Amino acid sequence: MDNFNFYSPTEFVFGRGRENETGKYVVKFGGSKVLLHFGGSSAQKSGLLGRVEESFKAAGVSYVKLGGVMPNPRDTLVYEGIKLCKEENVDFIVAVGGGSVIDSAKAIAAGVCYEGDFWDFYCGKARIQAALPVATVLTIAAAGSEGSGDSVITKVEGGLKRGAGSDFLRPRFSIMNPELTCTLPAYQTACGATDIMAHVFERYFTNTTEVEITDRLCEAVLMTMVKETPRVIADPDNYEARANIMWAGTVAHNGIVGVGRSQDWNSHGLEHELSALYDCAHGAGLAVIMPSWMEYVYKHNPMRFAQMATRVFGCPMNFENPEETARKGINEFRKFLVSIGMPINFEQLGAKEEDIPKLVDTFGIGDGKTGGFMSLGKDDVTAIYKIAVNASVKLNP
């Protein structure tokens, strides 16, 4: 196990009706003037935004509103938010929505406290040293942004999708009411579930040995997702399954399942190029990329994949041929993705083989290498995209 720091100071406020307490928690964490940040009209129509606003009024908190966050949130709205916060002397940001809204709120929070261009944090030119306090009212279990210090923003000019991270961006509190996710269409629900599982896999495939506790915690989240996701796809109003998924989504990404070990976020990186180019859902892109990445890298450490196959998917261990067990696990993962309605190849996603050179180019490693499990160069990245083109569930993996 490697040395590590683990710091997750967010207060998670979980359960039915908890959004009515938003104002109370803003006051608890020192806010008085809030930017209420949200996406499209659904939060308004559902009455959620109204309930949050009522809770502000009840708690004596004043606020300004900024809606319009799109999936794959854009730098343009972030600039608008920063300007608004400065003009209105906002001291607290509440994001009502999913990962996109929260990531946009985090970018605004960091940008308000920075003299330069907030994009500096995302292109690696500067490190976040301060940010307005952020809180969330979560409406989809997916990105884990409600419990993380991470944010991903897309620069409209050039279509670059890049991330930034800092403990300063960790939400002060996150309101998590699983009821709010019951109206989500099956496709979005499945995309969220895929993202959650990817957050675990990116931490699970490691070169660090002797990390039994985090391995087991990873497997706990994965097994929960394998059990609960089909239940909500079949029965969208199943509160209990929604609740298990929502909390699993936070545990998957607040850091606890990944401490003390090398991680490998190449699947997320490879996916970012897909969603930046095709504007597809992040989870759908991951469903295509993640198992393709697995198929390419599993020989680097077949036993780790065999462990996943047996512990998470219940595959029998083939002691004479662990590589077969590894392949079976990857195949089970693809089967699971298909069963919840996810695409698993380029055609199903709406991606094109001829774009691969472009995807590889914007992935941006040049002649370098990247990866905490298996180090990948340009040719490897190309090969993974190529696997993804025609990927399918196999009868004999």
Next chain:
Amino acid sequence: MDNFNFYSPTEFVFGRGRENETGKYVVKFGGSKVLLHFGGSSAQKSGLLGRVEESFKAAGVSYVKLGGVMPNPRDTLVYEGIKLCKEENVDFIVAVGGGSVIDSAKAIAAGVCYEGDFWDFYCGKARIQAALPVATVLTIAAAGSEGSGDSVITKVEGGLKRGAGSDFLRPRFSIMNPELTCTLPAYQTACGATDIMAHVFERYFTNTTEVEITDRLCEAVLMTMVKETPRVIADPDNYEARANIMWAGTVAHNGIVGVGRSQDWNSHGLEHELSALYDCAHGAGLAVIMPSWMEYVYKHNPMRFAQMATRVFGCPMNFENPEETARKGINEFRKFLVSIGMPINFEQLGAKEEDIPKLVDTFGIGDGKTGGFMSLGKDDVTAIYKIAVNASVKLNP
């Protein structure tokens, strides 16, 4: 799943040599004058205390020292600590030690900020509204106090052992270097491991249904302990196994494995009477009481025990007789405890059957009932102590 709040704001600073950063973190969290609280001479002799003091000097932090914390920490030293902190204008407490030292530090921290008698918090007369910031340098994986808001203190007069809890008592940071635990004798190591497992079991046996995510997280910690504990008993210097156990101990008790569900802390309560009367190690008392409690209550929900038996101990599921599977799981737990050198009955612990009425009396429920899984009255408590008298590993449970 029940509504819940989860808040664990402690920064965990984990790994080799991290105690040399203690002073740096005191400054980060706003401390300038520290009470350095510790136990016996071992921290001094091992050089640990010296390294922590050096880190204070390097960071420009001044400090006063108060040693002498005993296992089952006493109110008398807490009063001394409160007095010292007030005289010396201490603004931060650093506990170097295990659960006893940390619990004592927490009691002092709460007492300093309270006009009345700190025992009010422990006997239920008052609620903690403020406390000095506390931090820890952990030397034994056991109590989980490094990541919890809980504290247990023994009142010398009358031998009462009672707990108090508050988010104000959650450590600001905890330094966790597994190397520091390598010198622990096997018996203490095993006591710690038992305590860690008990913290999970007390959360695992619940009447709340549909808590797959927390069930799986509980099982993750338990499986880790089952794997790693025998390794450190056989090879005390095994850093990796020590590291897995140490982190498992924190995860077991910072709250994350128990959110959203009823819990049942009767085993801890029943044990507290044993260690208060016989001054035995808390973990040893738990090894005697916990499986005896299980044996008494499992019929309340045999499937929950069968789940534990199959998932944690790998018992085959007997679909025609789940109660048998449940009993096998409890028996496997006792086998495990014996294998790591723990007592499992009164004689091995040094307890006496004739003291049972006294134990029941100081348990203090009178004619009432207590318990979040199975509600227990005086007769039930008596019956559990009686099971513990002659408990043994069985051939056919």
